[in-house]
Each structure stands twice: as structure tokens, then as C-alpha cells.
Amino acid sequence: MPVISFADLSEKVEAILLKAGFDDLHADALARIVAAGERDGAKSHGIYRLDGILRTLAAGKVSPDAQPVIDDEDSGIIRVEAGGAFSPAAFEAGLPLLADRAHDLGIAAMVINDCVHFSALWPEVEALAERGVAGLSMCPSYSAVAPAGGTRPLLGTNPIAFGWPRLDDAPYVFDFATSVAARGEIELKRRAGEPLPEGWALDADGHPTTDPEAALSGAMLPFGGHKGSAISTMVELLAGVMIGDLTSDAALSALGTTTLAPRHGQLILAFSPERFAAGRSNPFAQAELLFSAILGQGARLPGERRHQIRARSMAEGIHLSDEEMAGLDALLAG
Template sequence: MDSIRYDWKRLEEVAAELFEKVGVSERHAQTVAQSLVHADLRGIESHGLSRLPIYLSRIKAGVLSLREAPEIVRQDGAAALVDGKNQLGAVIGQTALELAMSLARQTGIGFVGVRHSNHFGSCSFYAEKAIEKGLILLVLSNAPESMAPTGGIRPFFGTNPIAIGIPAGQEAPFLLDMATSVVARGKIALAAKKGEQIPEDWAIDPDGNPTTDPQRALLGSLLPIGGAKGYGLAMFIDILCGLLTGAASGPAVQSLYDNWTHPQNIGHVFLTIDIQRFWPLTVFQSRMDEYIREIKSVPKRAGIEEILIPGEIERRKMIEQQANGVKLSAAIAQELEQLCVEYSVDWSKVKIHD
């Protein structure tokens, strides 16, 4: 079988227990485990539990600082700067999100920059939390070099993701979560792990030629989404997340996989908006519902059954997998099971769905 289903809550428990085995506090372990399973629930396997082994390896290697706590080093009005102190990325991200939401409640808007962070999982993890609180969230992050500027053949920027979450009422919320490259680098790494080919328009090899070989792509460079437009957006995100916050930028952002001596020093930005400074939340949600229904009523091209809004496919996937179990590829499940054996964690308690 290519994949089987697992109970998502028990996957969270197993992942948290594995983190605790290497010294992560119970609270922090739960946060990181939730962020990883969240990605798998949404069908974003590249940012899910496939990342757990590298997180554990970096913790064991002492590249992260588990005993440090993220610190608010500057705050003035609606703006704040958080030093992540090289903690686990999801822990830092959760701290920054909570601060940004608090500032938005106080002032109408919250702008929180983050430096000295690590890979913090899927941006949608934070966007969904803001949506649940009735807030609009824009979250940005830079990342290790993997994408060349337009016209170049050597990586300079990361995939530099952006996510925007906006609540609706009865309709699904707007949740755009995307890399500024054609595809996230994690998907290419996952294809390499599975021994699969990749589409020709995802990346170029070290000589600048299109490639379907994920190994050659990992040695080469990802391509920006929309050509020069994606390049410009990636540069903007790097400026805000790196130069503005004091985090690393461009090639100075360290690799999650290849650098075992220096912290990643990733930068993030969390921008929250309190809708109720403009409208009562219920009124805004009704307006969003009407707006979404208008979009969905646009005449469809031949062969198209339904017009979907950003995040709707992933939301449906999450609802389905919460009910029926999370699909994990055999390669990832085997890796997790081996880790459970290594750290004496009970893998059998993860319920398998037929």
C-alpha cells in the first residue's frame, strides 16, 4: 500500500512524546507536534511529520537552544520585535502570534517581527489560529537559499512563504498559504525520498537546465512562481523578515539539513488586524459569505465542476482526515516507527484505519 491512515490525535501524542524524549518540555513538544500533524491533516506532507526526524536530529546535535525562551526585546505601540533565542520554530511562532493577536486587540493592528528562529512549520498553522479568534493574519518567513533570482542559476533566496488568513461565517475562510517558488523545497526532498520524478517546471539543475530529477533539483535551484513576479515577492519577504528584524537574509540563512554548527537564524513577520475596528465581526463574516458565494457563482469553464477559494481544498482534506484518519506514505510511516523503536515510544497506540 502506498499509504495507510492513522488517528491524528494519537499521531500528535506520539510526536510529542518523541520530542520529550530528547529534552523538549511537555508544552513545547505539544505545540511542535500539533504544527506538524496540522500540515499532514491539510495534505501538505512536505511540512508534516516528514520533518520530525530532522527536528530530532538537530535537537540531539545541540544546534537548537531548548532551555531558552523567546524574548520580546522591543515593543512600541502596535509594533514589537521578538528574539526567538534559537528555540524550536513552532514555539517561537506561537509566541509571536499570541503577541500579535494581543496587540491587535489593544490597538487594532499588531506587527511582530521575529529574529533568531528556526523552521516553524506550515504558515497555515498560525493563520488558522488567528481565524479562530476572528482576526485577519498575514504571516511571512524567509528560508534557507534554494531559489535563484530571475536570470540566475545559483540559489540566493529561500522559498520565502506567505500566508493570509481571513475569517468568514458559514463559508470556508480565505486561507492562502504559498511558497514564492513554484513548489516548496520540501516537496522536492519528499520526491527524492520516495524515488519519484518531479515536473519539469519546478526547478533547474546546477547548470541552469530544467530537470525532472529531484536529486539534481536539490543541487540546483527552485524556480520562482510567476517568473520575475515571484522573485520580487521573495525579495520583499526577505527584506521584511531578514533585514528589518535583524535575522539572517539571502544565503546567510542556514540550512535545516546541511548546517550542523550554526543556528538557522530565520526571520518571520506576523501582521494581525482586528476586524471589529472596522465592522462588527458578524457583519464582516456575512459580507465575506456573500462575497465568496458571488465568486462561486461565476460561470465555469468546460469541465470545471466548482470554483474553489484559496485554502478550501486543504480545509476539506483536513475535515475528511480528522474523521477518517491521516494518510501517511509508507516511507514516512516506516521512518516514524523506527524512531519510536529507537526512543522506546509505543507506536502501536497509533490507531490504523482500514
Template sequence: MYDWAKLQQFCEQVFARAGVPRANAAIVAESLVQADLRGVESHGVVRTDIYMKRVEAGRMNPHAEPAVVSERDMVTLLDGSNNFGAVVGTRALDIAMARAKANGASIVGVRGSNHFGTGAYYALKAIEQDLILLVMSNASQTMPPTGGVRPFLGTNPLCVGVPAGQEQPFLLDMATSVVARGKIIVAAQKGEPIPSGWAIDKDGNPTNDAQAALNGSVLPLGGPKGYAISMFIDILSGVLTGAGYGKYVNNMYENWEEPQQVGHFFIAVDVSRFMPVEQFKRRMDDYIRLIKAEPKAQGVEEILIPGELEHRQTLLRKRQGIRLPLKVAMELDAIGQKYGLDVSAAAFGEGSIMGGSIA
């Protein structure tokens, strides 16, 4: 098990020693570890290795400053200048929040970015400012259009965060595929099969083999509905912003000649423009409690709201630590050795290898 704060510090130091400005290194490390805390391992420190390789290969520019291309009324267009997606996303969020406070609502479109982690990373920060946030991003091709076989769309994620009072906030963070492709990557690393219905192989056949799925396509959530939502996100994040779209969003694991050209889309809404914030939070609490008080199906102990399980997972992992797959732990160890750092210092106890994981 790894102490989350020490693991985050390790990742920050690794990025910094690789030449990433310290402030940017801190943002990227925080976004990765927060994903692991929430139980979204597919977007956690498992991404450290590929991020480092792209920096070392010159495919990302950690020194570039995201630049405002245009700004009018409530709408801003930001060019990420090929910096880390989490750095670009944080800059976009800061603009969206400031302009929402000033104008009541704001839209920030982003081009020239990279994989930006989980949408929840940004939504939680907006919730702290009593803002409602919708954030979406496109991604490289991993999902076919309904009726197709070849990947064309990404598993383009959608996240919505809404503040509440005493209850946990509403926090929906979802891929538009049946499952995030990162979970298939994790299954492949562990040598584990994947459930039926997650993916097809390169010939369009259903598969339980994680590696065959990575060579094929993940499937849209809800069939044509997930396909349509993913396409909509690609239009807003890619076509509208000037970023890549469809086949023009480059795969960070496979394309070592070009930047990713990922696009994002942020919409922030100031709750106080509709009613006093405390009144809204009381109404949200009442709404959530009404849902939780609904009759439960047989065998169901509790009705949960989106984001509640992840919040509980965060509290648990902050107390008990984060367990990493052996392959990820070994990758971090190798990266640490390269930069004169010891990841085992972040482990509880002696950091010994047990049961296929570093415990």
C-alpha cells in the same frame, strides 16, 4: 494509515523524551500533523527526523525562552533564542493577537528562529479570534534571482487568513517558488520524478530529477514576480528584524555548525475596528458566494477559494487517516525505538507495510 490524533501524540512524546519541554513538544507535534492533515506533507511529520537531529546535535535550543527585544505602540521585535520555529512562531502570534485586540492592529518581527512549519497553522488560530493575519518567513537558499543560476533566496512563504461566517475562511498559504522545496524532498524520498518547470539542476538546466533539483534550485513562481515577492519577504523577515537574510539564512539539512537564523513577520488586524464582526462575516460570505456563482469554464465543476481544498482534505484525513511514505514511516519507527515508543500504535489495524507506504 495513521490516526492523526495518535500520530500527534506519538510525535509529542518523542520530542518530550528527547528533552523538549512538554508544552513546546505539543506545539511542534501539532504543527507537523496539521500540515499532514491539510495535505501539505512537505511540512508534516517528514520533518520530525531533521528536527530531532538538530536538537540532538545542539543546533536548536528547545529550553530557551523567546525574548521580547523591543515593544512600542503596535510594533514588537521578538528574538526566538534559537528555539523550534513553531514555538517561536506561536509566541509571536500570541503577542500579535493580544496587541491587535488592544490596538486594532499589530506587527511582530522575529529573529533568531528556525523553520516554523506552515503559515496556515498560525492563520487558523488568528481566524478563530476574528483577526485577519498576514504571516511570512524567510528560508535558506533554494531559489535563484531571476536571471541567476545559483540559489540565493529561500522559497519564502506568504500566508493570509481572513475569517468568514458560514463559508470557509479565505486562507492563502503559498511559497514564492513554483512549488515548495519540501515537495521536491518528498518526491526524492519516494524516488519519483518532478514535473517540468519546477526546478533547474546545479548547471541551470531544466530537470525532472528530484535529487538533481535538490542539488540545484527551485524556480520562482511567475518568474520575476515571484522573485520580487520572495525578496520583499526576505527584507521584512530578515533585513528589518535583524535575522539572517539571503545567504545568511542557514540550511537546516546542511549547516551543522550554526543556528538557522530564520526571521518571520506577523501582521494582525482586528476586524471589529472596521465594523461589527458579524457584519464583516456576512459580507465575506456574500463575497465568497458571488465568486462561487460565477460562470464556470468547460469541465470545471466548482469554483474554489484559497484554503478550501485543504479544509476538505483535513476532514477526510481525520476520518480515514494519514498515509505516510515508507521512508518517513521507517524514520519514525527508528526514532520511536530510540526513545522507547512504538509508532505502529498510531496506525489503523496492524500497521502493516503495503504498497510503498505504511497503511
């Protein structure tokens, strides 16, 4: 099984993206995100995503070189116009301002408009946590999920990620789709020829199914029944409608296919725990008591497995399959 360092994998992916036509800014930002997915064992957000990135570029549905434009009117909102490019460079452009504004006002928001989206959200809330602020990030995707009680795709898989800075540990981070499963997980099941667990999806007629093909042409279901459905709807409202950008339904209509990365917006909220606590207590120390109590009864923290795999990847390198490595080399040569 081939092993590659995080730095070498990032470089290889960056070279593939440069060769495909992305400029330095975007090739660099995208490569770090894709390599981070592999490094953390988040296979559905790793090099598996390269196909979609390159297909979206080839279809002319993403700008390879639009420069993020920041609109900062000194309110609680930092707006970054992505110009139809992928989101990671836009996020990185706005990040220092967002963190500073959160420290100034206690709370602030970054709006990314007109970005194309494929990445997980945890790298963003981790980056905020490194700057001492808690973060809550969310975005629509494209219609793939039926609302609770419905029969057809309308909501996106609408991920939500949250990060909290920790004193001596990697930040507390969760990042999940508000569908029962991420679309990537169903796609991986399809590729592996495995059935889906019950409760993941409806077929095209609105009936429950465990067939990945039927699910991909039907609808996924929200996690947690009507509660998850309500949260997913909130994501459409806050990170679609409210920011003057597309809902998942509109994103799918605009793109016309689920095989390319969708274009829409994103919302990232940032909170300064020090400002919120206002000297009443040390919020970072208090948070550790909560984490200890969770771990103390044998439960796990959500980012735990990812950070264990990351530590191993950084120590031993990242394990890829022969097929995966050959795929990368083919893209680089091709």
C-alpha cells in the same frame, strides 16, 4: 493501512520529541504542528519533517528548551526572542498580544527573532483568524531559489500565508512557497524517483532541468516569473533584513547545509477588519459574497482541499502507510 487519531498522533510525536530531548513546551507545540500537517494532508509538512527536526537537534543547531522572551514596548510591534528554539512556541507566546494589539490599533506585527524554522505558516494565520483578525505571515528560509533572470540560489522558498476569519466556515487561508514548488515537494519527487515538471528548477550550471537531484544541487525558480521573484525579494527584505535577522543567503552561510532546519526570523502582520471597516460595512459578511462568487463559477478556495481532508481525518482518523507508522514506532523505541 494503519489509522491513527489526531490526538494519538500528536501524543506519539510529542513522546518522540520529549525522548529526543525537547522540553514540554517545545515538544507540545511541535507535535501539534507536525500532527496538523498529517491531519490536513500536507504531507510535506507532516511526520516527514521529524527527520529534519531530530537531525537539527542532534547537530546542536536548535535549542530544545529556550523559553520565548516577549519584548512589548506598547508600539505596533510585538517582538518575541525565540533564543534559537523552533518557532511554534515563540509564535504561541506572542499570539494573544498580537491579536489584542491588532484589535487596539487596527494593525500590528509580530516579529520572531532567532528562531529555527521548519513549519508551514497556515497554522499561524488560522490561529489569528480564530481570534477575529486577518493575518499575513512570511519568512525567509535558506538560499535555494534563483531570482528571475539569475542562475544561482539566492532567495529562499520564502513562504507567504494569509488568513481571513469566516463567520460559519473554517477561515479563508492560503499558504504557499514563492518558489514554483516547495523544497519538500522536490524532495518527495526525488524519493519517488519522479521527474519534475518543466519550469521548476535550474541545474548547477544555471540551465533548466527536470531532474530532482540536479534541482536540489542547482536552483529552484520563483513562481510567476519576475513578479514572484519580486515578492520573494520582498519577503527577504521585510521578514529578514527589516526585522534585524538573517536573509536566506545569510541563513545558509550560517548553517552551511540544507539538510538541517535553518535559523532566521519571521514576520506576522495582523489586521482587525472591524477597526479597518470602521462601521462602513460588515467586512465578514462582505467577504462571504466574494467567496460565493469565486465558488459560483466553479473555482476553488485555496484552503478547501485541506479542510476537506481535515474533516475526514477528524471523523475517520489519519491514514499512514505501514512504513510511516513503523518509522514512528522505531523513533519511539530507538
